Amino acid sequence: MxxxxxxxxxxxxxxxxxxxxxxxxxxxxxxxxxxxxxxxxxxxxxxxxxxxxxxxxxxxxxxxxxxxxxxxxxxxxxxxxxxxxxxxxxxxxxxxxxxxxxxxxxxxxxxxxxxxxxxxxxxxxxxxxxxxxxxxxxxxxxxxxxxxxxxxxxxxxxxxxxxxxxxxxxxxxxxxxxxxxxxxxxxxxxxxxxxxSPESAEMTKYVANALLSTKISFINEMANLCERMGGDINDVRRGIGHDSRIGFAFLFPGVGYGGSCFPKDVRALEAMAVQHGLEPTILRAVDAVNERQKSVLAQKIEQHFHGDLGGKTIAVWGLAFKPRTDDIREAPALVLIDWLLEKGAKVKVHDPEAMKNVRADYGDKLEYCDMRMDALEGADALCIMTEWKDYHSPDFAEMYQLLKSPVIFDGRNLYEPDRMKRRGYKYFSIGRPAV
CATH class of the missing domain: 3.40.50.720 (NAD(P)-binding Rossmann-like Domain)
Known part of the structure; x- marks a missing residue:
């Protein structure tokens, strides 16, 4: 054709x-x-x-x-x-x-x-x-x-x-x-x-993305509750995921979803509901929870440093909203970076693909590191915002030497807390006790 x-x-x-x-x-x-x-x-x-x-x-x-x-x-x-x-x-x-x-x-x-x-x-x-x-x-x-x-x-x-x-x-x-x-x-x-019908097909796209977004916001809200109550969201996730009615897809806690589809489509479906006289209670909650989740690491960082980030250097691994893309639209990493800059911190960043796009937006406000380990040198803490495979199995001993203080805020739960504790790190993740 x-x-x-x-x-x-x-x-x-x-x-x-x-x-x-x-x-x-x-x-x-x-x-x-x-x-x-x-x-x-x-x-x-x-x-x-x-x-x-x-x-x-x-x-x-x-x-x-x-x-x-x-x-x-x-x-x-x-x-x-x-x-x-x-x-x-x-x-x-x-x-x-x-x-x-x-x-x-x-x-x-x-x-x-x-x-x-x-x-x-x-x-x-x-x-x-x-x-x-x-x-x-x-x-x-x-x-x-x-x-x-x-x-x-x-x-x-x-x-x-x-x-x-x-x-x-x-x-x-x-x-x-x-x-x-x-x-x-x-x-x-x-x-x-x-x-x-065309109407059903058009609706199918929005409903699919809204439901997947709902699963993400739900598991993130449960992760925050687990932290308060001494539970481990990874254990909970395994406990519910093996239920065939629920499954594991999109039940990974983190710092919120981004990209060009989920945020936009949830809000568009919400707007359609309002235009037709319906109250989109769940859709509004999904979006609100997600926006709040993008600040969850900032809260942990502020608490750890007692609100004083002036003069601190923070390394950020991962800028794209997800791995295997250079898309930074609605990326949680940018929310964190904006907050760190506002607090007076120096920010060093690394991403395998998205740095060009970030540089276009931030210019010389950030220090861009071509190698992941270069971002750690002299940093007071590391924040992990995107689960690129590059970050899954680093040399933790080298990281310990490069960091000014061995503190990691992991927004994607890449590492096991007990192992990080044995390696000498102060380790914060999502929905699990800090060690």
Whole structure:
């Protein structure tokens, strides 16, 4: 098939590349000429394991191209995927201004038999609105479908190539058949292709992310309670996770979730509930707990140093909101860094992939260390904010020598408290007694 993907952000680039890899002819479109020029030079704007190699392979095979020419991409396309940004607006709802602009721009160039598919996370009713807009602009009824993405940053290629399920929202069975054919190469392990209304498909994306966010906020709140009551959240997690009704997924305590999806989608779903006269009690609590959790290490640090951080040097390992990505959007590490700077501390940071993005925001306010151990030299404490594998098995003896004082605030529970105590460290983690 000939496919146009509008938007070369995280979702659009992964989607277009994976469809090209299954033999389709894909043209990715973006209004950012500098980004398109960089992609044509083989430069990938995001870090995602395996993506650079897959882009290069499909560009060389002439199945994947990048352009700023929307008309040229849309005119021959059997399917036009919309993967433009839908950032959070001031009221918490998704801002769809870029999406509406794209729909208006592509309408004159759309083939009569083309299918327009939303891949962006959009509020319920967006497909219906696009259908109405295209009818107004073209004078005919156009097929518009929803195909929400369920990609985890750091594992997006694997998630796309081997999905748990594919969800499509359609008005006509013929459109479902076209999309099923498109996805057949990825469904060879008998994973389900779920066809439903566009409204249900749009809702599915939000509900999935809201439920996963709820599990994270719940386990974090329970972790804080365990600390107060002398329990160990890791023991509790094992005790409940073996219950088949609960499971272990997303029940790892930490310093809160971040990224471009969970915070935005929880707030957008909350805004939709309010617009329809409902009180989103659970959603508001999930978001509030998560925002509060991002400050949990700051509270431990302030208590340990008796509120006096002026002149102290704090090392921070991990800046991205999760490992295997350079995404720092809503990252808990940035909340901690802002607080440390406000308290007058000097901050030394390390991250395997995200330092370039952090440097763009913070400039010379931080000391950037290319090697993880360099961040520890002369530091009064280490804070661990992202569970990169690089941090799982360090040389603790070397760390002890480099740190000015052997104090670790572990926001991801990477180490065993008793072992850290035997190594001579003062060790603080999440939901477990300090040692």
């Amino acid at each position: 000939k496919i146009a993907v509008v938007g070369t952000g995280y979702v659009g680039l992964v989607t277009g590349t994976c469809f090209a890899d299954s033999g389709n002819e894909v043209t990715c479109v973006d209004i950012n000429k500098a980004k398109v020029d960089a992609l044509n030079r083989g430069e990938i704007p995001i870090y995602e394991p395996g993506l650079a190699e897959l882009v290069e392979h499909n560009v060389q095979a002439k199945r994947l191209t990048f352009t700023t020419d929307l008309a040229a991409a849309v005119k021959p396309a059997d399917i036009v995927y919309l993967a433009v940004g839908t950032p959070q607006g001031s009221d918490g709802a998704a801002n769809l201004s870029a999406l509406w602009s794209v729909v208006e721009s592509l309408a004159p160039h759309l083939r009569t038999d083309a299918v327009v598919v939303t891949k962006s996370t959009v509020p319920v009713g967006t497909c219906a609105r696009i259908t109405s807009m295209l009818r107004e602009f073209t004078g005919r009824d156009c097929d518009v479908a929803s195909n929400p993405e369920f990609l985890k940053e750091g594992a997006a290629i694997e998630d796309f190539m081997k999905p748990d399920r594919v969800v499509v929202g359609v008005r006509r069975q013929e459109v479902a058949d076209i999309l099923h054919q498109l996805y057949e190469p990825f469904l060879r392990t008998e994973k389900p292709f779920l066809s439903m």
